[in-house]
Amino acid sequence: MTDTLSIEDLRGILVGCAGGDALPADIADVPFEELGYDSLALIETSAVLKRDRGLVVPDDLITEARTPGELLRLINDRIGV
């Protein structure tokens, strides 16, 4: 089983995928819309998770996440499977 992801890991991936100046310190419960990430940013994140960590989070599932915290739970649930 792969190690679970931390919110800081996810932050690094999001910033790498879609840029990230002026992100608040704690992003876990801030809606993606407020963080400036749209659905394409999440699809890019899904592609990078698959490519770099072998984690498959389908596009239709990843775009349902409303905050980084929700996305993190989604990812770690799948790691736990």
Place this chain on the structure above:
Amino acid sequence: MSVITGLGVIAPNGLGVKEFWEATLSGRSGIAELDRFDTSGYPARLAGLVRELDSAEYLPGRLLPQTDVSTRLALVAAQWALEDAEVDPAELADYDMGVVTANASGGFEFTHREFNKLWAHGPEHVSVYESFAWFYAVNTGQISIRHGMRGPSSALVAEQAGGLDALGHAARTIRGGVPLVVGGGVDSAFDPWGWLSHLAGGRVSVDLDPATAYRPFDANAAGYIPGEGGAMCIVESAESARARGVQGYGEIAGYAATFDPHPDTGAPPGLRRAAALALADAGIEPGDVDVVFADAAGVPELDDAEALALRELFGIRGVPVTAPKALTGRLLSGGAVLDVVAALMSIQESVIPPTFGTATVPGDYGIDLVTGEPRPVPVRTALVLARGRWGFNAATVIQALGDRS
């Protein structure tokens, strides 16, 4: 009536209207050796380069992973034009603002970087943003999204003529009832593939001296230099400008576009017809024109053809002609918009910028090309001409405000 109330200029020889105009009058060139990759194996190595702009200073970080260099230039130019026009898009209704841009090469550099990833590492390494970053319409889309402009918008592709087509369509959009349109054109294609595309056209000058490489209408003209950048304009209805208490630089008084007939027909190219139609659209006669900003291909047979069109329309040496683009190179979609900016500044300051670099104009061209130094003369009406590869012609009449009843 469509008034131009704001200008955002990103030219190889100047950032912002002021710097560009000073360079245009003083002869500061933006043509230099292309240094973004090893060009030693290529026959041509000079280009009009935008060197001192760090787009990251002006754009939110979110936009950087999803934009080609050309889109960044378009976004910055649009922002500067809005600031120049003192427009705060947040204060206007979203459907009252449109975006019309021209682009000829799309997101070349971005795309070729993604192609490299595709071939070297596989499809899962290709950015999802490639889905739109390559596209000719992306500049219109990104400007629209960034500033919340949801009015009628479009994108035009017509090589060097595209910039005038965009401004013409912006004016048409204003006539259709939209109060404000961001209109203009920007291009950049100086990655290895982009450079090869320029060279494949067969008209790029292989002269390696920046002072002589691009000499439109000169007896020794031997091709053009490609450039990058362009300009965005805020085009507004007279009512909208008045309501905001803004004066503006001048108006788009006439516009026309034509397409060349098939070469087999032997019929003349369509440039003269475009110019005549633009004058008719403005309701003026050739004698009303104070200056022509020429397409200025820098290729002898094309310079000859343009000179003929000018003689037929204005008579021998019938109007001052100039080509400030000798200092920037030909910018594809951005080129003619820079000429519109120069025309507006000529009107503001009563001076025609010269065609630097050109020394000897063949007598049989029969044109009064302004060379050597700026010519101080009142300018109320300017005609801007542009030809795009494969048959596009466009002409725009720019007039001082208050010239029309």
